[in-house]
Amino acid sequence: YQRRVRVGMERYVEEFERKKNNNKDTPIAILAIQVLNDFVSKSDVGTLQQLLEQLKELSTQLKATAGTSNTSVVSGCDLFVRFITLSRGQNDPSSEDILECKGFDRVRKFLMDRGDTFLERLRKSRQKIAQLAYPFITDGVTVLTVNVSRVVLQLLVKAHQKSKKFKVLVTQSEEGPLMVKELNAQGIQATQILDASIGYVMERVSFVLVGAVGVVENGGLINKIGTYPVAVMARSLNKPFYVAVESFKFYRNYPLSQLDLPNDARYEDPEEKNHPEVDFTPPKYINKLFTDLGVLTPSAVSDELMKLYI
């Protein structure tokens, strides 16, 4: 049975790969959730338990192909499964309850509806973040950001559209030039700096704004390597450190040190273990998180996760 299931899933894994290559802009977790949603509508199982097992299996496979963004795939898929099976949405007391559905077809329809709602919410998450957080960018600020992040990009573009005058410094990291190019294309003044020079510029920076690969249970941040030193430097000079992150990146893990991150989150190739791609920033260095659930402090992340999982 297991082998049969796995073979059937290859089609979905291929579709995931294809989507990844075609949509560089969409977060990888959303693509994974789209594939899962598709799977729910086309799967031919008869019970909810079987469906959940298969979804879990598929998530694991998708995670394997996702590289180091796999934490967001894991958290996104987990949240998707959790959301669609949540009986009686808390915001929606009039909607049909999953416990009242008779026959698995009704259940499947319920799950698909919830899945579509979830995807709709996620698609809007970047917009929501931009809407919530652009007031933090006032005239004359200098923003420091690390590497490329689409969420941060959208946020800065929104602020620019609201006629704020500001400057952006981008660390080179791996894909810094890409971020600079995108920002300049939108008419925002962006300069690239070496990672080694963050100490030099920090006194002129108003605040630091970064994206995230994942946010862990204690409010800590998993992001491209090089973020942790920026956070420590910012704290040392009392500059605010903000993170712009979608809520599906809340990851159920509680690392106490850099080595507590799982191997497949840190390395491109867990077997090779060349050089870690991400690092962990403890919550005490983070001032605020801009999420689609609101502007949160790191301690509120645990609260949100508990609401969902416990």
Place this chain on the structure above:
Amino acid sequence: MIGPSHLHNHSEAVVSTQSTGTVTEAQAPAKVAPIQEVTDSCGRVEILSHLKLYDRTIPPTQSLSFTSSKIHPAFVKLGVQMARDIVVGSNARCAALICAVKTFISDYKCPKSKEIRSHLNVALKPCFTYLAQCRMMAVSMENFIKHTKVQVAKISPDLTESVAKEELQQSCDNFFRENIYLAGKSITEKAVERVVDGDTILIYKKSQLILHILLEAKARNKNFRVMVVDSRPDLSGVQSCERLTAAGIPCSYVYINSCTYVMKKVTKVMLAADALLANGYVLGPVGTALIGLISSTYNKPVIVCCETYKFSERVQTDSILYNELADPDSMLKTLNEEDTPVSNWRDCPNTRLVNLVYDTTPPALVSIVITEIAELPCTSAPVVLRRGAVKM
């Protein structure tokens, strides 16, 4: 001093009068004479004058009378055990209290004119008051008492007395099983994951839960060492060492004075809590805050393990507002049983001895709190309280 055999006879005598006594009781409960409290300001520190200090030279049962005592012998025994530090540790004290309450319930006979659900709480009250006078109640015990009161009040009036009593005893058993036994197992499962090969784990004094975690980790063939930090006057860390070395875990033992010296070699710190307060502060045996501060400074993760039934709605930011004063004379014991220079401290007007039992650790110094429902950051304690996760 009352010896153990005398106590036994005393409790038997009280049993024979107790059963006839409860049926024909007067309405108003007779006042139990409180245990002698030290009230003169000589020998007391002003800032701690709001904390009760009891005279330990007289036995706690002195004030109890043979014939009309409202205190069940199980509670008399428990009170003396607590006062003499025979039963120590938040879990052990709560478990002993559960046993005493169960014994009380089985011996209890409801008067004909009263309902069990209103009268039982009234009957239990003097027992709890007496216990509190023997030794201040731990947060775990207070939470169990709250739970019992609710359970008693919820008894349906159409149940017979024997069925009601059985139900109550069952709920006591359930409380122990869910909140102490199973919670301990769940916490152990989570905490053992945090122990990796090559670790040096620092623990403070003796805690049943932490020892259980370390012994379980050893049983799973993890390769680690333990640094036991101890402090006077009770020196319970010695027992920790004994139990750990008996299991084959390499142990080192230091006094709390040398905590900074050993902290460099430590990889993790595991502490147990007596309570977790609503603002995220951790209430633990005195010295815990010091360990937390030193570990934080050396950047070592501090793991606090605490069952959810010990979560309290109290809020405090210092260790003075709510604390317990233990016997100051126990601080005079030295290793070679000599007289210390302050042995006659009661005669010196300028010398005071203070033996505090608890202290509070701020949430910023704690990396993670492991409870049976989740692994939380310390600031999320109020979330657990709010969601009513404590099984009441």
